[in-house]
Amino acid sequence: WSRVSSSASCSQTVHCDPMYFIMLNLPVILLLQLVPGSMGKDGLCHCVVHLANDLIPLKKLEQLQSTAQELMDKYDQELLRVSEYTCTTEGQDNQVLEMNGEAPIYNLLCLQLERPQELVTWLMAKGGLSESVTHILGISFPQVANASLILKLLADSDQHDLCALRQEVDSLKDQLRECEREKEEVASGHSGPPLPPGSCDHGGLQKVSRPFVVQLNWRGFAHKAGTWGRDSAPSPDSSLYWVAPMTTDSRYFDYYQMYKSYDDLVLMKNYEKRSFGYGDGSGNTVYKNFMYFNYYGTRDIAKLNLSSNTLVLRRPLPSATYNNRFSYVGVPWKDLDFAGDEKGLWVLYATEESKGNLLVSRLNTSTLEVEKTWQTNQYKPAMSGAFMACGVLYALRPRSTHQEEIFYAFDTNTGRERHLSILLDKMLETLHGINYSPLDHKLYVYNDGYLINYDLGFQMLKHKPSKLPAEKFSWFPIAPKSVKPNKTSSP
Structure with a gap:
């Protein structure tokens, strides 16, 4: 030696x-x-x-040394790859987002570390080793196992972070699309000052804002059906707000409250609570300090004086169906739907003769007689609601539990109709009473017990409406049936 x-x-x-x-x-x-x-x-x-x-014999020791060295070389290589991968992901987050669910390199490393674990386990199980070598293998085995566990934790953390990033990116994409949509809508119209109260100097409805939740109705969440708004007569002096929840069966109109201002409504003060048990459905509206509604169990139009809480007039609407015959989809008992706008007082309904298609009639507020009627091509039970603005009917239909679409418009000024797609978000599933106010160009909606409103955006014009061709907005005639009222017909 x-x-x-x-x-x-x-x-x-x-x-x-x-x-x-x-x-x-x-x-x-x-x-x-x-x-x-x-x-x-x-x-x-x-x-x-x-x-x-x-x-131990030298040859066995040399073999063990060679095997252990090979194991450590592989282990160092895998750790180096993990380090390189970590640096890559930190500098290229956009590439990580494009993985589309592919397994990260951590999973591959875990699989490769299984072989060293099996080798060490085999050496320890084989036996015949000295106490010192067994001690060394006992130390190395937990180290390899810990490395595998760390890689697994890193992989799980990476997947969790990736999912969170994807959700955030999807949310940002939705917001971007919404902004682009609003930008396109604004760009398609002409910029100008806000419309004055009662003005129709515009080219029609262009967009609807996000919903603004005012509060829950004063009777509670159980009263899902109802209607609310403000006096729709185009008078700046009127500041009356009213709320009329239906009974829990979503049909009977028996109470309402009035507020002198919006602040009083929000603060629930200075209100007048009235009892009046003759209403049917949530088609009520207020026009010039009178409330108009469907008299219970009939086709009659009823006129209520809000100052005295007295019924001043009641008159049948010729041929109108009632008792939930052709109501809106998801909104029962709304056979007669009243609306006020810059042009006057209207009632929306269907008849057996129209086969359920929606009719639009302008009413004389003094006598409740029908002055003129227009028939549309839209089936009333396929709509979720409608409102009038500047003599134009706008109809809604449900798209999902959280979104409606204003899909149809009919202009009583020209007798033309058009199809459009203006999305309207909602807080809950069903929109019951829908009332438009010419004073502030807002839409007041009773949404499953909650009072919400929307700002309406109209397309501004460079010229006066009389000089604007109707074809600019893709209106097209439908040859509507103009029905003259039969004053001598019996109820």
């Missing part, structure tokens, strides 16, 4: 260098048992080294 030159004193004890074996970065020192040397015939000093009996 060791030689010394002839010049060395053979009587001295030869200290042979110890052998160091590196395994898993931990030194294993094989201590040599030394004896004094002797001079041979060849003039060289020889020493004999005796190995301890408990040491």
Whole structure:
């Protein structure tokens, strides 16, 4: 095992260098048992080294060392790949978002680390190793297992963060599309000052704002059906607000409250609560301090004086269906739907002769007689509601539980109709009473017990309406039936 030159004193004890074996970065020192040397015939000093009996064979140790070194090399390579991947993801977040559910590299690393774990497990189970080597393998096995666990946690965290980022990006995309839609709508019209109260100097409805929730109705959430708004007569002096929740069966109109201002409504003060048990459905409206509604169980139009809370006039609407015959989809008992706008007082309804298609009639507010009627091509039970603005009917239909669409318009001034698509968000599923106010160009909606309103945006004009061709807005005639009222007909 060791030689010394002839010049060395053979009587001295030869200290042979110890052998160091590196395994898993931990030194294993094989201590040599030394004896004094002797001079041979060849003039060289020889020493004999005796190995301890408990040491493992050298060949097995060399194989173990080689296997362990290969294991550590692979382990270092995988850790390096993890580090490179982490740097890549931090600098290229956009590429991570385009992975579309592909498994990150962490999963691959976990699979590759399973082989070293199996190797160490096999070596420990095979036995025949010294106590020191077994100790080293016992240390290395938890290290590899911990590395695998860390990679799994990183993979889970990466997937969670990726899902969160995708949700945030989807939300931002939706907001961007909404902004682009509003931008296009604004760009399609002419900019100008806000419309004065009662003005029709515009080219028709262009957009609807997001809903503004005022409050829950004063009778509570159980009263899902109802209607509310303000006096729709185009008079700036009127500041009356009213709220009329229906009974819990969504049919009977028996109470209403009036407020002198919007602040009083919000603060629930200075109000007058009235009882009047003759209404049917949520088609009420207020025009010039009178409330108009469908008299219970009949086709009659009723006129209520709000100052005295007395019924001043009641008159049947010829041929109108009632008792929920042709009501709106999802809104029962709304056979007669009243509306006030810049042009006067209107009633929207259907008849058996129209086969359920919507009729629009302008009423004489003094006598409640029908002055003129227009028939549309729209089936009333396919609509969710309608309102009038500047003599134009706008009809809604449901798109989802959180969105409606204003899809149809009929102009009583020209007898023309057009199809459009103006989206209207809603807080809850059903829009019951819908009333338009010419004073502030708002839409007042009773949404499953909540009072909400919308700002309406109209297309501004550079010229007076009389000089604007109707074809500019894609209106087209439908040859409507103009029905003259039969004043001599019986109820």
